[in-house]
Structure formats: structure tokens, C-alpha cells
Amino acid sequence: MEQKFDIVEVGPRDGFQNLKEYMPAEQKLAVIDALAASGVRHMQVTSFVSPKAIPQMRDAAQVAGACLERYPGLDLFALVPNFRGAQSAVEVGLHKVTNVISLSVSHNKANINRTHDESFAELQKIKDQFPELEVCLDVATAFGCPFEGKYRGVEPLLAFLKRGWDCGVRTFNLCDTVGLADPGQVRRFLLACRSEYPAARFEVHIHDTRGMGLVNTLAAVEAGADGVQSTLGGLGGCPFAPGASGNTATEDLVLMFNEMGYDTGIDFDKILAAAKAEFAMIEGSFSGHNLHVGKRPCC
């Protein structure tokens, strides 16, 4: 009866990069182990960015390499802000990456210091250079932007997707970067996107800034999203999106969907224990759900 969809864990990237203190690779892998043991099958394990920009992710190759070795059967991928990041991801053996471009021109400038033309040219370069690599597109600020406000109409998003589609992208991740979306908007946007690109895969990446993380995620699933992203413990944020706070918590999503009878494949007790263990590990390094630390790309 229910729609099929995947819960996609992005905490090892979007969560960890918001920690104030460096978390050793062993600790990161311990959290990833707990996620895998809970039944998580789709995971963004790190981000290949400049270690100067994000010192927290300086162990990207080590973490991704260990994950590939430990979990060859899982769907593992990394965020790459540019061609160089994609190169590193391929070198370590990843078959899938996600590139970020903001729908909002001003946010794209603030986040990765590029125009749309520059961003799509980089995306094209990645696709051309690595034809075997699955390149997904994170559409940051898909529902609204801290600088430009909420998007009421879906047309700018559809036009943006066209550019990604023309580059060869087949998986789009609609990110509510600041948490401006509402369930009605999520449904409208998802239905329009699906209808315009029936052959594409759509995921959502919902921040919980205004408490609508769960309700927006459910709205997305019921409007046909193929995947919903979340972070263990609700970690997350965006340094270039004033007011952005944590992501939707994976354990909250699992509880809701399991209780509704969906087959998430994830054990709630195990993932709740994983979230608690994570919190114990990072205590003091993560101060709530509203962090704006460092300079790193978000989605």
C-alpha cells in the first residue's frame, strides 16, 4: 500500500562537518558502523573538500576507503563541491558522488562562490571526465533562500533541473537548506518535479529549523520522493544560511515510518542507541541545533 522510498543517512557529512572539534576517523567510523548495524543502507559518508576550508573532513579518503572495505554492499557516496573533489572520490573507489548547486544565485555565491554558469560548467566537466561515476545534484535552497525568501512557484526549480538534466544528472536532491518549506509546498514541488522528470530520481533533504522536519518529509514521501535524507541525532546546519539549523533526525524518521507500517529496514531501538552513543561521543563539541561554524558548503 505504501510508497517505496529510502532513508538516506547524511550525518557523517552534514552532521560531522558542523562539529567544533575534530572527530577522529575512528570515531566517525564507529558511528557509521552503528548506522550500518541498525540497517541503514544508503549513506553519505564524507565530503571531499579542501582540508583548509573544512579541517573536519580532512580524513575523507580514510573514512570513505574504510567504508568501502567494510560495507561493499551498501549505497555509499560523498559530497563533492567541485571537479577536484570528484577526482579524489573516484581515486578512493567511490562510484557515486553528489555535487551541490544552490537554486538561489546569491546563496550559491555565498556557499561555493560561483555563478550558476560556473557551477553547471563544473558539473558538466565532472560528468564528461568520469562517465562511469553516478553524479547526483544537491539543489540547495530548493524551497527558499535566506537571502531571497521562500519560493512560492516551482518554475525556477524546474528550469534549474533542466540544466542538471542536460548535464546528465538523473538524481536530484531537493534541499530545504534553511527550513522554509511547508508540507503543501513540498507536495506541490515534488509532484511538479516528478511530472516534469518522470525518469529522474528525487530525494529531499529537510532541515528542521521550524519544527517541520517530520511533516515535510512525510509530505515528500507521499508525493513520491524516492529517498529522504536525514542525520543521526539531527545534527547539521549551514554556515551560509542564516537561521539554518539541524537536519531531520534519522531516529525520529525511523520511528514515524516504522510506526506507520513502512518497511524502512532500520531497527528503531538500534538507531536510537546509535544516536545516544553519538551524542555521548561528541558532547561539548556540538551545541544544539543551530551551529554556524567554519566555512563549508552545505545543502
Place this chain on the structure above:
Amino acid sequence: MEQKFDIVEVGPRDGFQNLKEYMPAEQKLAVIDALAASGVRHMQVTSFVSPKAIPQMRDAAQVAGACLERYPGLDLFALVPNFRGAQSAVEVGLHKVTNVISLSVSHNKANINRTHDESFAELQKIKDQFPELEVCLDVATAFGCPFEGKYRGVEPLLAFLKRGWDCGVRTFNLCDTVGLADPGQVRRFLLACRSEYPAARFEVHIHDTRGMGLVNTLAAVEAGADGVQSTLGGLGGCPFAPGASGNTATEDLVLMFNEMGYDTGIDFDKILAAAKAEFAMIEGSFSGHNLHVGKRPCC
């Protein structure tokens, strides 16, 4: 396009009764004034209970009397745990009360120390004695009970409603006392209740214990609920429901529904300011969303 429904503020009862320190009647009325100024039209203003059991509500007659004088056009009502409370409510001039009975026999015993038979006999007595009084029924633990677990089937609830209906009740308020409900269950239960009692009015009273306050409330509205209860600032709790925490926050509900295009009649900026003013007022007297203080009936 959207369903019509009312946002029903129950903070002056369910919120305030969870404060550790006595809040003077003038402060209570200041919060109520701010709620009314924000556009709130339906309000549970107090509870007529023994001042020994709940010292916080010892000013019930004063608060209710002042509300009736100030806001004759609003839908004002009070919670009454028994016949004596109903008597006091009528004396002060209220035309509407809500009586509480738990679907769970064990919770009813813990909450108001009565069997179902005793509770329904009391309800019948109130109806018989005050034929002009509108008596609503708060069905506590309608979705699940801290002692008996979650209710998967709706049959016990429907049988319970029958007893209320036979007493003359036409408004039922389904309370997720501990926050065990999920959106699928809320839809199923609401649809079944509406189908069985098409002439009745249904409201829900959702606690946010597991973060599903908004998603469950939206599910209820979309399944045809006539009213949704919430508390300014998300105050609330239940001393006889282990694990119960605050209600869904009115300002969160208003934001979500306004953003979705519903006509709530409530101004978000004003109600957010009201919530902040309330928090400033009670600082130190309310420690988060997980209070189990005193001995007072909940729903």
C-alpha cells in the same frame, strides 16, 4: 480547497497547570489577552478542580469570569473533572465545559481515580443537571496509554465514544496523552470516528513527546478533524502518564497552516511574540517539555 477547522488554545489550562510556581491571575489574563489579540477564537481558559489538588488553578472563577467579561464573542470553556467542577463553571457563567475520561481503564484510575462506570455516571449527572451546558468529552489516551501501550485497532475507541454519545455528548476530543500516535493511526482513527459518528464534532489534542506534534495534527486536519488543540509555547504534560511531555506549540501550528494557505485567523508574528512574552514571564517556573509536577488530571 482546504478543510475548515479551528485552532483551539488550551495553554491556560494544560500549560499553566504544569507550572511549578503559582502564576498570578493577572499574568494568566495577560497571556490570554495576547492570545485573543493574535486572533485566537477558541480557548480553554482554566480548570475547575480542587484547589488542594491543583493550587495553580485556584483562581479558576476569577480567570474565567474576567475572560467572559473581556471576550464575550470568543468560544471559551473550562475543563471539569467532575460534577462539582461543572457546577462552578456554570456559576461563573460558562456555557461550555469539557469532561475527561481516559479510554485506558488503568490511566483513568491513575488520573481521576475512577472506573469507567463511575466516570460515565458522573458525565450523565452533569448532562442531566445542566441541560443547557455544552459538555465535551476529552478522551484521554485515545491513541495509546503509558500502561497499556499503543492502540492498534480503533474498536475500543468507537465503543467508548458510544457511551459518551449515549450520555448526550456531541463533541469528542481525542487526546494523544503520551504522544504515542503516528500520522497513519491518526488518519485511520479519525476517519473511523467520523464515519461512525458523522454528526459529532471531533478535535484532537496532540502531545509532542516524540516530535510528531505537527505531523499528527496535519494528519488529523486532513482526515477531517473540526478542531486541533495546542498550547502557546508548547507547554503541557501529564503527571500520570510517564513520558508525557508538552503539547504541540500553537505558534508552530499557526506557522505551518498559514504557510500552507489555510485561513487560521491567527497572526503568526503576534502569536510568536505572545509565546516569547509568556516564556519571559514563566522563566524558571517551567523546565522544558517534560514536567511531572503535582497531582492534576490531564488529557
